[in-house]
Amino acid sequence: HSSVERIIIPDSCILLDYVLEKFRAVVQGLVVYEENMLENMKKTRGLVFSQELLLALLTKGLLREEAYRLVQRNSMKSWQERLDFKTLVEKDAAIMQLLSHDEIEGIFDLSIYQAQVDYIFKRCGLD
Template sequence: LWHERDISHSSTERIILPDSCLALDYMLSIFTSIMKGLRVYPENMRRNIELSQGLVFSQRVLITLINKGMTREEAYKLVQDSAMKAWQEKQSFLSLLKVDKRITAHLSNRELDSLFDYGYYLKHVDEVFDRLGLTKVKKVKKARVESLAPRSI
C-alpha cells in the first residue's frame, strides 16, 4: 500500500525534518564564517601544484592515450610507470613522457605539451564564478609584490 500513510511514520518525520533544517543552518553558518575569513595565496597554490612535477596532468594523458586506441590497462601502466618515476626521482613527468617511446608512439611532443596546460582546468572559471554570484577572476600575467599579500574573497 505504497500510496497510503498512517501515523506510524509521523514520529520520525517530526524529528528528522526539523533536525535536518537545524543541521543545514549550522553547516551554512560555519561555511559562511570560513568564507568570510578565507585568505587566498595564488602564488602558493601554483607552487604547491608544481611540486607534483606535473602529475596533476596524468589523468589527461591517460584519457588521451585511451582515445588514441590504447586499452585502459595498457595506458594506465604506461602513465603509472612514468608517474612513479617522476615522483620518486623528483623529475618532470612531462619530460619522462617525452622520452618514453611507448608514449611518443601515440602522442607527439606538441600533443603532450598541450595536455600540460593549466588553462584547460580554468576555462570555465568565470562562468562558475558568475553562477555563484562571485566577482570575475582577474587574469594576471606577472605576479606583483602586492599580489603576494593575503586577500579575502
C-alpha cells in the same frame, strides 16, 4: 513512518543550515596566496597533470588498465627520481605513439583548469 519524517526532515534542514553557515565563514575568511599555490604545483614536477594524461590515453582507445600502467610507470619514476613528469612522458615511446606533441602540450597546460573559472564565479554570484 511519518513520525520519523517529522524528526528527520527538520533535523536535516537545521544541520544543513549549520554546515552552510560554517562553510560561508570559511570561504569569507579564505586568503589565497597565488604565488605559493603555483610554487607548490611546480614542486610536483608535473604530476598534477597525471589524471589529464590518463583521460587522454583513454580517449585514444587504450584500456584503462594499460593507460593506468603507462601513467603510473612515468609518475612513479618522476616521484622517486625527482624528474620532470612531462619530460618522461615525451620520452615514452608507447605514449608518444598515441599522442602528438601538441596533445601533450595541451595536457600539461594549466589553463585547462582555469577554463570554467568565470562561469563558476558567476554561478556563485561573484562576477
